[in-house]
Amino acid sequence: MKHFRVLLINPPNSVPIKSNFVINVFQPLGLAYVASSLEKHKYSVEIFDALALGFDQEKIIASRKVIGADYQTIKNKIIDYRPDLVGIATPFSFQSFESHQIAKIVKKINPKIITLAGGTHATIQPDEMLNDKNFDYLIRGEGEYATVELLKALEKKTSLKNISSLSYRNKQNKIIHNPRSLPIQKLDALPFPARHLLPMDKYLQAAKKGRVVEGMLAFGHKRTSIFTSRGCPFNCTFCSVHLTMTRMWRGRSPENVLKEIKECVYKYGIKYFDILDDNFTLDPKRAKKICRLIIKEKLNIQWSTPNGIRADRVDETLIKLMKKAGCIQVKVAPESGSPLVLKNIIKKHLDLDMVKKTVSLCKKHHLSVEAFFVVGFPEETIDDIYKTISFAKELRRLGCDYCYFFIATPYYGTEMYADAVKKGYLDESRYHLNKIITTTNKSLLKSPNYTHKKLFELLKVAAKVNPPITKIRLKSGLKMLILDPKRILTYSFGYLRNFLP
Numbered sequence: 175m176k177h178f179r180v181l182l183i184n185p186p187n188s189v190p191i192k193s194n195f196v197i198n199v200f201q202p203l204g205l206a207y208v209a210s211s212l213e214k215h216k217y218s219v220e221i222f223d224a225l226a227l228g229f230d231q232e233k234i235i236a237s238r239k240v241i242g243a244d245y246q247t248i249k250n251k252i253i254d255y256r257p258d259l260v261g262i263a264t265p266f267s268f269q270s271f272e273s274h275q276i277a278k279i280v281k282k283i284n285p286k287i288i289t290l291a292g293g294t295h296a297t298i299q300p301d302e303m304l305n306d307k308n309f310d311y312l313i314r315g316e317g318e319y320a321t322v323e324l325l326k327a328l329e330k331k332t333s334l335k336n337i338s339s340l341s342y343r344n345k346q347n348k349i350i351h352n353p354r355s356l357p358i359q360k361l362d363a364l365p366f367p368a369r370h371l372l373p374m375d376k377y378l379q380a381a382k383k384g385r386v387v388e389g390m391l392a393f394g395h396k397r398t399s400i401f402t403s404r405g406c407p408f409n410c411t412f413c414s415v416h417l418t419m420t421r422m423w424r425g426r427s428p429e430n431v432l433k434e435i436k437e438c439v440y441k442y443g444i445k446y447f448d449i450l451d452d453n454f455t456l457d458p459k460r461a462k463k464i465c466r467l468i469i470k471e472k473l474n475i476q477w478s479t480p481n482g483i484r485a486d487r488v489d490e491t492l493i494k495l496m497k498k499a500g501c502i503q504v505k506v507a508p509e510s511g512s513p514l515v516l517k518n519i520i521k522k523h524l525d526l527d528m529v530k531k532t533v534s535l536c537k538k539h540h541l542s543v544e545a546f547f548v549v550g551f552p553e554e555t556i557d558d559i560y561k562t563i564s565f566a567k568e569l570r571r572l573g574c575d576y577c578y579f580f581i582a583t584p585y586y587g588t589e590m591y592a593d594a595v596k597k598g599y600l601d602e603s604r605y606h607l608n609k610i611i612t613t614t615n616k617s618l619l620k621s622p623n624y625t626h627k628k629l630f631e632l633l634k635v636a637a638k639v640n641p642p643i644t645k646i647r648l649k650s651g652l653k654m655l656i657l658d659p660k661r662i663l664t665y666s667f668g669y670l671r672n673f674l675p
């Protein structure tokens with residue numbers, strides 16, 4: 175039997191015109207994981223990363239700034255490739271607008287082409303996606319096994335009832351959600367993400383133009399993202415990770431991780447890795463072994479943990495090994511400097527003394543360390559926010575290189591969102607479910623304890639905790655100045671705005 179031809183698309187991305195949010199290119203490893211599983215089962219598959227392929231194209235469409243390949247180019251690709259099925263990713267809720275546009279294009283070309291949605295937003299809001307008749311099917315959570323099962327069932331025209339994690343409309347047009355599958359236990363059994371189907375040169379070009387998150391770090395190096403584990407057992411109220419990856423943490427074996435790193439080094443010439451796990455150091459013994467293997471192989475790579483590690487899951491031996499294995503920066507995420515906020519409002523359950531200890535250890539072993547903070551939780555008081563600012567100052571005194579301050583964002587499906595709805599904290603006039611992004615210039619929540627104006631005054635105070643520019647930023651900033659002067663001016667202006675009265 176002839177197998178289906180599959181085209182997987184990472185859509186362009188957009189933000190409202192007035193937002194100062196920077197759209198960045200990322201490697202859609204979720205799609206690449208689905209693609210490699212399909213290849214393993216002999217499907218013909220291609221990935222069209224519209225965001226990366228058109229990273230240097232910006233257009234205004236329907237009051238939004240859109241970055242990525244234009245719709246005509248995407249249309250031409252679909253016509254040329256002649257797929258039986260198009261899988262469309264929704265990595266972020268705010269990218270879902272484009273996912274719907276692409277499904278519409280597919281159905282206009284040929285209504286018989288099957289459309290399938292997957293990714294974070296599809297998982298969190300499957301009804302919203304499937305109410306759009308341009309989508310036929312949707313997979314919630316991890317897509318590797320479910321997509322293969324769906325394709326087999328569609329080819330053989332067998333029942334869809336037993337395909338775990340699948341959502342679809344039945345003959346009566348009712349949306350059906352099959353039960354979710356258990357999280358994938360044996361991550362080592364998955365083939366590595368199909369980087370050979372991604373436009374790897376585009377990510378380097380985008381990085382050179384500063385169009386990647388952490389673009390300033392290891393600026394200009396060939397880089398990739400990598401996941402050594404999935405899931406996180408903690409219950410932070412603002413976090414939506416468990417909705418896709420579950421609360422069951424699953425680590426790949428150190429040997430399997432090393433094999434992928436080596437493939438990246440030798441096949442793609444990659445020198446720099448973003449370890450993007452939800453919780454890289456949850457099992458410190460495993461993390462140490464990964465470092466030891468990298469050291470033993472003398473791979474001479476650099477890496478960082480941009481999504482943050484839990485400060486209570488590291489010790490001095492691990493920090494030393496990380497440094498020796500090429501780690502150049504870690505991020506810690508205390509989120510708040512108020513123990514009450516940590517315990518009762520966001521339920522992070524993190525000991526702030528551990529954060530201080532980890533920052534000191536990083537500095538002792540010459541590792542750059544940065545910290546994430548969030549302010550604007552409705553029940554937080556002004557005093558709590560001052561505690562956060564004081565704690566950030568303390569971390570800076572201990573050597574923390576930079577402190578980021580974000581505004582609390584109630585992502586759909588999180589405890590924080592449910593609580594905000596229940597207690598009337600959600601600012602309905604600002605909250606557009608599918609368009610929210612983590613903002614630095616807008617709060618989507620109302621607080622009984624402070625006004626928006628006061629919150630922004632406090633954010634300006636918080637920004638002054640940071641040095642005008644750190645050594646690492648200065649070095650990469652200078653490189654960027656040479657390669658893309660316009661971009662560095664935009665960055666600098668955005669940064670300086672924090673200090674204006």
Ligand code: B12
Nearest residue numbers: 198200204261262265266267292293316317414415450612
């Ligand atoms: C890595 C990561 C990033 C990376 C890369 C993004 C990416 N999507 O690849 C970077 C650093 C760029 C990033 C940035 C941001 N991120 Co982020 N990020 C993540 C993180 C930790 C992992 C995503 C990932 O790649 N996982 C690994 C792969 C293997 O999993 P996956 O993508 O989910 O794919 C699987 C399934 O979803 C499914 N699947 C995926 N696509 C498809 C397609 C089809 C057709 C099918 C069938 C299945 C399928 O199968 C895949 C394999 O199992 C998630 C948390 C999480 N664990 O989900 C947050 C997360 C996606 N990020 C989030 C947010 C909010 C952001 C930011 C807005 C934060 C900020 N401060 O600015 C920025 C925005 C980026 C920008 N400027 O454009 C939120 C999204 C919430 C939402 N509802 O939109 C999440 C869920 C974390 C959270 N806060 O709760 N992020």
Ligand code: SF4
Nearest residue numbers: 406408409410413452
């Ligand atoms: S520790 Fe991090 S990944 Fe885990 S629930 Fe909290 S914020 Fe989410």
